[in-house]
Amino acid sequence: MASQLIPPVGPYGLPPDLLVTPENVTQMVEMGQLSPYDALRALQRAEALEGGGGTGRAGSSASNGTAIPEPRPRAIDEVWNELNTLIGLDSVKELIREIQAYIEVQRRRAREQLASDPLVLHMIFKGNPGTGKTTVARIIGRLFKEMGVLQKGHLVEVERADLVGEYIGHTAQKTREQLKKAMGGILFVDEAYSLARGGEKDFGKEAIDTMVKAMEDNKENLIVILAGYRREMEHFIRQNPGIKSRFPIHIDFPDFSLEELLRIARLMLEKRQYVLAEESQAKLSNIVAARSRLDENSGNARLVRNLIERAIRRHATRLVGRPEATRDELMLLLPSDLEEVV
Amino acid sequence: MGRSFLLVGATNAGKTLFAVNFAAYLGARDLRLRRLALVPSREGAGGAGPGAGSGVEAVARVPFDTARRTLVSPEPYKTRDLAAIDLELSVGKGKQGFSVVDSAGLAEHIHGDADVRKGMAQTIGALLRADVVLHVIDAARVGEDGPALGLGRIDYEVARYARLRPQYLILANKMDLPEADRGLGVIREAFGRDRVMPVSALTMRGFREVRAGVRRLL
Numbered sequence: 265m266a267s268q269l270i271p272p273v274g275p276y277g278l279p280p281d282l283l284v285t286p287e288n289v290t291q292m293v294e295m296g297q298l299s300p301y302d303a304l305r306a307l308q309r310a311e312a313l314e315g316g317g318g319t320g321r322a323g324s325s326a327s328n329g330t331a332i333p334e335p336r337p338r339a340i341d342e343v344w345n346e347l348n349t350l351i352g353l354d355s356v357k358e359l360i361r362e363i364q365a366y367i368e369v370q371r372r373r374a375r376e377q378l379a380s381d382p383l384v385l386h387m388i389f390k391g392n393p394g395t396g397k398t399t400v401a402r403i404i405g406r407l408f409k410e411m412g413v414l415q416k417g418h419l420v421e422v423e424r425a426d427l428v429g430e431y432i433g434h435t436a437q438k439t440r441e442q443l444k445k446a447m448g449g450i451l452f453v454d455e456a457y458s459l460a461r462g463g464e465k466d467f468g469k470e471a472i473d474t475m476v477k478a479m480e481d482n483k484e485n486l487i488v489i490l491a492g493y494r495r496e497m498e499h500f501i502r503q504n505p506g507i508k509s510r511f512p513i514h515i516d517f518p519d520f521s522l523e524e525l526l527r528i529a530r531l532m533l534e535k536r537q538y539v540l541a542e543e544s545q546a547k548l549s550n551i552v553a554a555r556s557r558l559d560e561n562s563g564n565a566r567l568v569r570n571l572i573e574r575a576i577r578r579h580a581t582r583l584v585g586r587p588e589a590t591r592d593e594l595m596l597l598l599p600s601d602l603e604e605v606v
Numbered sequence: 607m608g609r610s611f612l613l614v615g616a617t618n619a620g621k622t623l624f625a626v627n628f629a630a631y632l633g634a635r636d637l638r639l640r641r642l643a644l645v646p647s648r649e650g651a652g653g654a655g656p657g658a659g660s661g662v663e664a665v666a667r668v669p670f671d672t673a674r675r676t677l678v679s680p681e682p683y684k685t686r687d688l689a690a691i692d693l694e695l696s697v698g699k700g701k702q703g704f705s706v707v708d709s710a711g712l713a714e715h716i717h718g719d720a721d722v723r724k725g726m727a728q729t730i731g732a733l734l735r736a737d738v739v740l741h742v743i744d745a746a747r748v749g750e751d752g753p754a755l756g757l758g759r760i761d762y763e764v765a766r767y768a769r770l771r772p773q774y775l776i777l778a779n780k781m782d783l784p785e786a787d788r789g790l791g792v793i794r795e796a797f798g799r800d801r802v803m804p805v806s807a808l809t810m811r812g813f814r815e816v817r818a819g820v821r822r823l824l
Contacts, residue, residue, distance in 0.1 A: 286734055289730060289734075290727040290728070290730050290731040290734075291727065293723060293726055293727040293730055294720075294723050294724045294726075294727035295723075296716050296717075296720070296723055297716075298716070299713075299714060299715050299716045300712040300713060300714065300726050300729075300730060300760060301714045301715070301759060301760055301763055303730050304712075304730070304760075304763035304764060304766070304767045305763055307730075307733075307734070307767050308763070308766055308767050308770070311767075311770050375766075377762075377765075377766075377796045377797070
């Protein structure tokens with residue numbers, strides 16, 4: 265920890281060839297080469313250079329109240345790389361970048377003793393199934409972990425049945441169980457609007473209340489994401505005004521365009537080391553386009569994944585009886601392998 | 607031996623009086639003072655001080671009255687070396703030892719007196735390895751128009767460095783003076799309520815809270 269060289273500092277200006285280290289700092293103060301003021305500034309730099317959340321005593325800064333743990337830049341880059349490999353979702357990425365910048369600046373403000381808002385990072389995800397909500401939530405969890413916002417950053421995915429019980433008192437108990445699992449990470453409630461159906465007497469309301477209470481009690485270490493169809497979620501928020509103020513971040517997940525869906529398909533195949541024959545590409549495109557017209561909720565990546573997984577299985581059935589199949593054949597998906605998933 | 611609680615701050619903030627009176631408040635019979643030579647004097651830094659080099663610590667037992675008379679002064683730069691005061695607190699059914707380390711106050715500039723500089727160097731050395739930092743600030747001298755959040759520049763830098771430490775508490779001292787109230791508000795504004803404790807080293811106001819805070823950190 266100690267032997268780090270740190271550059272000369274301070275408005276009081278040290279001779280540029282003078283380097284301050286935690287070892288020689290006291291001697292320099294004693295010899296009158298460095299003022300206590302500059303010494304303290306140099307030591308702050310030394311700690312900063314060590315990379316914040318690093319070693320020893322500085323490590324547990326999470327425990328001392330207002331201090332927010334320092335970020336670890338490299339791991340954060342890795343998470344961003346992963347987010348950037350997701351196709352489309354430009355507005356989502358942009359918003360996440362804004363959130364990250366906001367956290368970062370709040371942290372710097374806190375360091376400069378400026379008033380900084382408490383971080384309220386509960387979110388609402390609106391979008392059709394298969395538009396990347398869960399995938400993005402999982403990545404956000406990792407991003408927040410690397411930024412030191414969340415301790416663990418894992419994702420606990422739940423839906424109404426995981427939260428709502430069958431008799432009085434059962435719901436709070438079930439909800440608390442899930443919340444406990446999610447501590448240090450993200451509780452992702454899929455089709456959250458279903459908690460509000462059935463009106464006042466429904467136990468769904470109790471689940472919401474229990475969740476909101478846990479959010480207040482664990483401000484530092486729990487993030488809740490409510491997800492679902494756009495229209496239903498907007499209705500849900502309108503019906504429950506308390507929700508809107510407690511979930512300040514709203515992210516819209518637009519449907520993928522046809523072109524994006526095809527790029528997703530290509531990426532999936534590439535990862536699995538398969539290729540589409542030329543006619544297969546055209547056929548895939550036709551199937552996806554037809555489905556999109558048929559059903560407004562189908563502009564999604566799950567459709568593509570199902571199509572491809574089905575194709576891979578059919579390809580396997582086709583080749584299983586032919587031990588002489590070549591390496592190329594083992595990779596190539598023919599149009600006949602592609603069949604619409606019902 | 608237990609953990610050490612380092613008293614640190616600008617000169618004349620009231621660190622030594624706090625140390626002496628806190629020891630008295632905790633029921634010690636007299637002041638058990640250990641001179642610490644944490645910074646090994648290098649060659650050229652003059653003759654070895656008492657006990658330096660050999661690593662032997664000089665222990666003195668001083669009655670509280672004498673301590674208040676001889677160690678505390680309204681003039682700055684009175685304390686010039688590190689001195690540990692060994693204390694005990696009852697924890698559960700037993701007792702837990704710890705020490706409060708008094709240090710030479712820091713000044714912003716390079717001081718002309720080599721002895722004073724040596725004291726400040728020791729303080730910075732101690733700050734590097736303290737378990738718990740108790741930052742004593744003269745609340746009566748904190749004003750909103752001060753250079754950095756109303757704090758003196760040296761207090762501001764001490765705070766910025768010390769808050770990187772795992773355990774960091776601020777004692778807003780001299781609360782017996784009427785001007786101190788406003789200063790306390792400024793300090794709380796800057797550092798949050800949790801880690802700021804208003805005290806008066808003179809009247810022992812707030813010592814109960816400090817004792818509770820220390821007990822939590824033992």
